[in-house]
Amino acid sequence: MKEATHDKLDATDLRMLRLLQDEGRIANARLAERLNLSETPVWRRLRRLEEEGYVRGYQAVLDQRKLGYGVTAFVLITFAMHTGEQPYKFEEAIQGIPEILSCHNITGEADYLLQVVARDLEDYGDFVARVLRKLPGVTAIRSTLSMREVKAAGKLPVG
Structure with missing residues (x-):
């Protein structure tokens, strides 16, 4: 299409x-x-x-801190093998994980960049061990934690 x-x-x-x-x-x-x-x-x-897909849907913008999500992590995911079914299985698996707000297939040293929310550092550590390390194809995980959000417009520069 x-x-x-x-x-x-x-x-x-x-x-x-x-x-x-x-x-x-x-x-x-x-x-x-x-x-x-x-x-x-x-x-x-x-x-x-x-x-035509210009408007994909409508949603409310929620306050993650008020809902108890005090940690935002940006996670670089690396694969050993970039061929075969593993990238597809990874992409399919992350669709059902609500803590992963976004996932981008990227260039550079890593293969994917995730934006993840967690309640606190302990919750994030548990999420890494329980979820991220078990995703198909993942061989390395590097996290960067947000100290504070400076801008999060979520709006495209239309027109």
């Missing part, structure tokens, strides 16, 4: 995407008002943007 490209979007689409990033729960009527359009065309545009 060919990816949709940014140049298929007009100025109204881009403005709509910016508004949705700022206010994911915005009502269709309010969105139409902010775009100076009637509700039906806004609804059609929004459905098209969702169907």
Whole structure:
């Protein structure tokens, strides 16, 4: 399936995407008002943007500290073998692990970069031993702990 490209979007689409990033729960009527359009065309545009994959979903932004996750770790994962089924099995396995917030296949000395949350250092150490060391193909794990979050916008520079 060919990816949709940014140049298929007009100025109204881009403005709509910016508004949705700022206010994911915005009502269709309010969105139409902010775009100076009637509700039906806004609804059609929004459905098209969702169907074409520009909008992948909607979610609330939660405060990890208030929910008891005091540790954020960035984890470099290294494989001994980069061929065969192991990378696929690894990628499949991490999908079901909620403590892993993101996973990137990267270049350089390591193969993957994970962002992991834990309640505290002891909880993180247990997670490494109980989960990360048992993932398929993993031969080395290097962790860097975040001292504090400086920026976490989570918004793309649209338009």
